[in-house]
Amino acid sequence: MPQIPGYTYGDPALPPSPVSLEELERLKACLLWTEEDDKALEQAGKVLEDQVEEVLDLWYGFVGSHPHLLHYFTDPQGNPIPDYLERVRRRFGQWILDTCFRPKDETWLRYQHEIGLRHHRTKKNQTDGVTSVPHIPLRYLISFIYPITATIKPFLTKKGHNPEEVERMYQAWFKAVVLQVALWSYPYTQPGDF
């Protein structure tokens, strides 16, 4: 498998997550997360792994059709940066698989923190060495919970699972997306507010 540009999951050089495993458990309790969800996510990963490009086509089509979203991939002249879009796309595809297959442990928490930093002005553009808009607002990260969750459902139905199984996978995906956005909000917050 070719290397994914800028993908540093498990890199020990990443800064530690400010969120402890104990706090992660509390967040999972808020989300009504059970072991069933871990299993359902793994099942979702198997359903989605050969559909990743189609999912990304849909999501990129959505972003590309809204100038106020494509904006975050543009250069100072307002033109989209194709190489930046492509590098992020590669990582976004891997993110789908990581959401489903990676154990939710300290290594995972550390990379979630890194993803938050890469959306926030702290690290946006750095990974890809681009000169683009310096920051993605938190309100869009939170709002994206909806499309990233809702649009996945049709893909979950494609492998012949019954409606109950699809629903279980969908709910687990929904929880995993919300959990990650909660973690990504860290760098946006004022001290003590996260």
Place this chain on the structure above:
Amino acid sequence: MPQIPGYTYGDPALPPSPVSLEELERLKACLLWTEEDDKALEQAGKVLEDQVEEVLDLWYGFVGSHPHLLHYFTDPQGNPIPDYLERVRRRFGQWILDTCFRPKDETWLRYQHEIGLRHHRTKKNQTDGVTSVPHIPLRYLISFIYPITATIKPFLTKKGHNPEEVERMYQAWFKAVVLQVALWSYPYTQPGDF
């Protein structure tokens, strides 16, 4: 209808929302919001209005069974404050109806901002004149998108609508919850990060 304690929807003394109607439209675009959603929310309101107490029983049961959530309703000795719980419950019930029935206009935006401030250390406890934990962390506001969305579905099925209608109401509710949490995050963010 008896007055709801601390409920100030439409009060011209409320500070203006930092979010413009134009920005609200952009957020709605992120959420794939259409006029169908406004209609579906209104329909959901009619389905939910005589079930509000049952919904609140469920949500309060959930919060009450998790010490790390009940915590935000406790006094300095760690005891839950019954009057505070009850006052918030009254507003929470009205919030269900407002989510469904209120037009998403400037008055609505203004009250969303007020709700954010009341969760944040800026105004927590003030409305109810209590001495409780000074702040609800943003990570819990975001995480609550899941239970507040997922648990509503069974209530939407109770009035004989077909599965497609229930699904439309459910998706509109999901969008409305995400939209509000995005708006509530404002006071938590560093300048320019929202």
